[in-house]
């Protein structure tokens with residue numbers, strides 16, 4: 449498939465691996481890029497410019513295809529060294545950045561000057577239009593189904609994607625709930641020019657996470673995620689577990705009085721425990737409703753080849769067949 453996204457990023461297939469804390473490291477990013485998609489390293493997991501520099505170089509040893517870096521702008525007090533991270537991305541000649549969280553207006557001039565393509569991930573049409581206005585090259589439109597932070601508007605992709613298509617001039621990537629060839633064709637039908645997957649890529653052989661994480665997602669259905677932190681306007685879709693149930697009970701009990709300190713036990717420092725140690729009840733960790741569509745742990749190449757073959761069969765046989773009937 450050739451779209452404005454494949455052309456812009458210099459990739460074979462219109463498939464992107466979204467930034468994922470403690471998952472989007474060199475082995476997964478390289479595997480996705482080697483399989484013809486765009487693999488993305490998650491800058492904040494590395495934390496410092498030095499460590500990000502080393503991870504990009506490690507990834508480059510594993511693939512000669514284009515790779516990207518995710519830069520998430522967090523509403524934290526102790527801000528990471530964003531200027532240093534931006535410098536390392538540019539110095540390493542990375543050609544694409546996925547930004548998320550706050551809009552990337554402050555870093556745009558640096559990336560523009562260096563010819564780095566900026567794909568801003570956002571959860572609403574108004575944020576997508578803002579990204580377009582500040583010069584982003586593309587957006588990833590993340591629907592309510594998505595794992596991670598779906599925003600506060602709760603608009604699912606069946607509405608959000610065609611709304612984005614109606615308003616945007618820059619190309620966009622469908623994100624949230626994407627798992628297979630059906631997702632890709634549906635996203636393209638609604639105006640997207642590629643798809644971004646998070647949760648689905650965790651369940652691959654190359655994803656550098658504990659086997660317990662992959663098993664938990666395979667075992668989960670579309671009913672097993674919960675939204676947490678809505679009272680703090682930092683809504684996150686996570687896989688249900690004991691810690692998440694406790695967190696939700698606190699949210700009910702404390703109502704609008706709740707503060708971040710009240711739930712720190714369930715949300716702080718969780719990712720290394722879950723992703724590296726496989727302690728599945730350590731706290732709340734992001735997972736999409738798409739878990740209900742994930743039943744296996746293939747290699748990344750098997751997954752991407754399967755998606756592309758399925759997408760082609762849907763377009764050429766199923767859809768074409770309906771027209772002929």
Ligand SMILES: Cc1cc2nc3c(=O)[nH]c(=O)nc-3n(C[C@H](O)[C@H](O)[C@H](O)COP(=O)(O)O)c2cc1C
Pocket residue numbers: 465466467468469471490518520547548549569590593594595596597623624625626644645646647648733734735736737738
């Ligand atoms: C475990 C996990 C961690 C994530 N961490 C980040 C992150 O650090 N930054 C970010 O921009 N998005 C993050 N995301 C969101 C993904 O990049 C992607 O937008 C989302 O997973 C898409 O929805 P899906 O899971 O239904 O495919 C994360 C998602 C998951 C599942």
